[in-house]
Amino acid sequence: MWLAYIVLGIALVGSLSSNVFLVLAMLGAAKFHREAGRQRLAAEAVTEWPVVSLLKPVHGREVRLKENIESFFHQDYPEYEILFAVDTEENEALGIVREVCARYPNIRTQVIVTGRSPWLNPPAYSFYKMAALAAHDILVTSDSDVEVQPNYLREVVPPMLDPKVGMLTCVYRGKNVGGFWSAVHAVGMSVEMSAGVVTANLLEGMKFGLGPTIVVRRDALEKIGGYSVLGEYFANDFVIGNLVEKAGYRVVLSRHVIDHVVSPLKFRRVWEDEVRWAKSTRWSRPWGHLGSGLIFPIPYGILGFLAAAALGRIWLAVCLLVIALGNSLIEDLVIGWGVTRDPCARDASWLYLLRDLLGFFVWCASYVGQRTVWRNVPYVLADGGRIGLRQDSPEREPQK
Numbered sequence: 443m444w445l446a447y448i449v450l451g452i453a454l455v456g457s458l459s460s461n462v463f464l465v466l467a468m469l470g471a472a473k474f475h476r477e478a479g480r481q482r483l484a485a486e487a488v489t490e491w492p493v494v495s496l497l498k499p500v501h502g503r504e505v506r507l508k509e510n511i512e513s514f515f516h517q518d519y520p521e522y523e524i525l526f527a528v529d530t531e532e533n534e535a536l537g538i539v540r541e542v543c544a545r546y547p548n549i550r551t552q553v554i555v556t557g558r559s560p561w562l563n564p565p566a567y568s569f570y571k572m573a574a575l576a577a578h579d580i581l582v583t584s585d586s587d588v589e590v591q592p593n594y595l596r597e598v599v600p601p602m603l604d605p606k607v608g609m610l611t612c613v614y615r616g617k618n619v620g621g622f623w624s625a626v627h628a629v630g631m632s633v634e635m636s637a638g639v640v641t642a643n644l645l646e647g648m649k650f651g652l653g654p655t656i657v658v659r660r661d662a663l664e665k666i667g668g669y670s671v672l673g674e675y676f677a678n679d680f681v682i683g684n685l686v687e688k689a690g691y692r693v694v695l696s697r698h699v700i701d702h703v704v705s706p707l708k709f710r711r712v713w714e715d716e717v718r719w720a721k722s723t724r725w726s727r728p729w730g731h732l733g734s735g736l737i738f739p740i741p742y743g744i745l746g747f748l749a750a751a752a753l754g755r756i757w758l759a760v761c762l763l764v765i766a767l768g769n770s771l772i773e774d775l776v777i778g779w780g781v782t783r784d785p786c787a788r789d790a791s792w793l794y795l796l797r798d799l800l801g802f803f804v805w806c807a808s809y810v811g812q813r814t815v816w817r818n819v820p821y822v823l824a825d826g827g828r829i830g831l832r833q834d835s836p837e838r839e840p841q842k
Contacts, residue, residue, distance in 0.1 A: 443753070446749045446752045446753050447749075449745055449749040450745075450746060450749035450750055450753065452742070452745060453742045453743070453745040453746030453749055453750075453762060454746065454762075455736070455742075456736055456738070456739075456742030456745070456746075457742050457743065457746060457762055457765060457766065459736035459737065460736065460737050460738060460739040460742060460766070460769055461739070461765070461769055463637075463641065463737040464739075464769050464772060464773055466641045466645070467640060467773060467777060468772075468776050469644055470637070470639075470640030470641040470642075470643060470644035470645075471640050471776050471777060471780055471781050473640065473643065473644050474613075474640045474643070474695065475780075475781075477695065477697065478697030481597070481601060481696070481697045482697065484600050484601070485596060485597065485600040488600050488603065491519065491520050491521075491599065492578070492579075492580055492599065492603070493520075493521045493522060493523070493578050494519075494522045494523075494580040494581075494595065494599060495522070495524075495572075495576035495577060495578040495580070495581050495582065496514060496522060496523065496525065496582045496584070497525050497527075497569055497572040497573065497576065497581055497582065497583045497584075498511070498514070498524060498525065498526050498527070498572075498583070498584055498586065499527045499528075499565050499568035499572075499585075499586065500526055500527070500528055500533075500535040500536075500538075500539055500586040501528065501529070501533060501535055501586060501817065502533065502535055502817075503534040503535065503538070504535070504587055504703075504705065505703065505705035505706070506589070506619060506705075507535060507538055507586060507587075508538050508541075508542060509589060510586065510587060510588060510589045510703060511526075511538065511539060511542045511586075512542050513589045513590045513591075513594075514584075514590060514594075515542065515545075515546045515549055516592050517590075517592055517594060517595045517596075518592045518593055518595075518596060519595040519596055519599075522549070522582075522595060523549070523550040523551065523552070523577060523578070524543075524549060524550075524551045524552075525551070525552045525553075525554060525572040525575060525576055526543075526552070526553045526554065526572075527553075527554045527555075527556050527568040527571055527572050528553070528554075528555055528556070529556055529557065529558055529559065529564065530555065530557070530558065531555055535586070536553070536555075539553055540553060552572075552575060554571055554572060554575065556568055556571045561670075561673035561674070562673060562674050562829040562832045563672060563674065563675060563676065563678050563829065566669050566670075566672040566673045566675070566678045567669075567673060569583060569669045569672075569678075570668065570669035570670055570673075573660075573663070573668070573669055579660040579661070580599065580657065580658075580659060580660070581657070581658050581660060581663065582595070582598065582599075582655070582657045583655070583657070583658070584654060584655045584656075584700075585653050587702065587703045587704075587705075588614070588654045588655070588700050588701060588702055588703065589617065589700075589701040589703055590655075590700060590701070591698075591701075593698075594698060597696060597697060598610055598612065598655065598657050598696050598698050599657070601694045601696065602657055602659055604692075606691065606692050607659070607691065607692045607693075607694050608658065608659050608661075608662030608665075608686040608687075608689065608690075608691025608692065608693065609651060609656060609657065609658045609659070609662060609682065609683055609687075609691065609693045609694070610655075610656070610657040610693070610696050611648065611650075611651040611652045611655060611656050611657070611679075611683060611693065611694075611695060611696065612654060612655040612695075612696045612698050612699065613635075613636045613639050613640070613652065613695070613699055613781065613782060614632075614635075614636070614652065614654045614655075614699060614700035614701070614702040614782070615628075615631060615632040615636075615699055615700070615701060615702065615782035615783065615784040616628025616629060616630065616631035616632050616702050616704050616784065616786075617703050617704060618704050618786065619703060619704065619705060619706065620705075620706035621706035621708075623708060623709045623712045624704045624706050624707045624712070625704075625790075625793060626793060626796055626797050626800060627704055627707060627712045627715065627716065627797075628702075628784075629774075629778065629784065629786055629787055629790075629793050629794050629797050630794075630797045630800075630801060631702055631704075632777070632778045632782045632784035632786070632787050633777050633778040633782075633784075633787055633794050633797070634797065634798070634801055636777050636778075636781055636782050637737075637773055637777045638734070638737075639652065639695065640695075640777070640781060647687075647692075647693070648683060648692075648693035648694065648695050649683060650679070650680040650681075650683035650684055650693075651679040651680065651682050651683035651693070652679055653678075653679040654700040654702050655696075655698075655700050656679060656682060656683070657696075658682065658686065659691075662686050662689065663686075665689045665691075666682070666685040666689050667685075671685065674828050674829055675726075675826075675827050675828055675829065676722050676726075676814075676823055676827055676828070676829050677723070677726045677827050680722075680723075680726045680727070680827065681726070681827065699781075699782050699783060713804070714815065716800070716801075716804045717804055717807045717814070718815065718816060720804050720805060720807070720808035721812075721814050721823060722814070722823070722827065723808070724808045724809065725812075725823040725824065725826070725827045725828075726826070731805075731808070734805060735805050735806075738799070738801055738802040738805070739765070739766040739767075739770050739773075739798060740767075740770055740795055740798040740799045740802070741798075741799055741802040742762075742766060743762050743765065743767065743769075744763070744766070744799075746758075746759065746762030746763070747759040747760070747762055747763040767795065770794055770795050771791050771794075773794070774787050774791045774794040775787065775788065775791065778791075778794065812824070812830065819832060820832075
């Protein structure tokens with residue numbers, strides 16, 4: 443009996459905290475929409491659009507890589523250049539990039555073969571190489587597995603015209619291209635990840651970036667020491683936003699929502715990817731990550747149902763479960779549809795119930811060890827989100 447009371451107490455705390463988080467996420471969503479309206483008005487007032495440089499590292503033959511890359515050539519924007527980076531001539535992405543670039547001779551492009559990264563963080567090294575050759579002072583970086591709409595640049599560039607804004611980033615929705623577990627993974631991006639972002643923006647403003655898109659002014663980048671300062675960190679997207687904010691610039695959350703393409707994945711790969719992200723957050727923001735274990739309504743609802751039922755309190759058991767289900771469904775609709783406009787969140791809300799339960803187990807697993815794997819390369823994480831060891835590392839080159 444005492445064990446049932448302990449479990450019930452934990453469930454009540456989790457139920458309360460997850461409902462508090464829901465309220466904060468809803469307030470964060472309201473702030474997102476208010477700021478989106480202001481950004482829309484500011485964009486309408488722009489009369490002269492600056493030329494910008496798009497920096498895009500690519501690796502391997504990813505699903506829909508050609509379509510993802512091509513979306514950046516369809517921008518409704520006066521003038522821009524695109525720089526691509528691959529590590530070797532043998533990289534399978536290189537042929538695809540060259541093929542797409544050849545179809546758009548009116549857009550200036552550069553394809554850079556960087557060589558194998560001597561830094562612990564290969565994407566940071568790619569950005570460092572591309573930024574050195576970029577011709578313009580607004581740098582728009584993005585991952586290879588994202589697809590953008592034609593209005594992308596017209597929405598992310600205007601906030602950067604304010605000299606007080608050093609960086610901008612975007613929330614993203616998962617775009618599933620096949621598979622049940624990929625759909626679960628994708629809806630987690632649209633709902634859980636975005637709920638955390640808008641809540642952080644509500645409580646303390648943006649102090650981090652999100653990899654699918656980061657726009658940075660060159661003066662802000664130089665003030666923090668350039669991309670080289672990111673070379674020893676695993677989550678370079680988090681760190682660059684943190685450093686830019688500490689340097690005295692504002693970091694803006696854009697109204698534009700990115701499509702993060704999720705390829706067909708089996709459960710094991712989804713699990714590995716999610717645990718890797720969670721471990722990255724754990725080592726980058728240890729206290730914030732610890733508190734995030736209290737935001738999942740479904741596991742606490744199930745625990746409360748089982749504990750209360752074992753104590754003969756059936757009505758309490760049912761109430762706790764219904765509250766958890768309602769919490770999850772409301773978050774799915776308010777964030778997944780209201781903010782990220784994910785059709786899956788609107789049409790298959792039940793999927794997020796499973797994702798919420800999975801998210802709790804991922805959070806638990808993030809506290810098991812320091813080792814993680816990215817692109818088949820093992821990494822060991824250390825305090826502050828630094829990379830303690832990359833197990834394929836060559837002898838390190840000084841970061842300039």
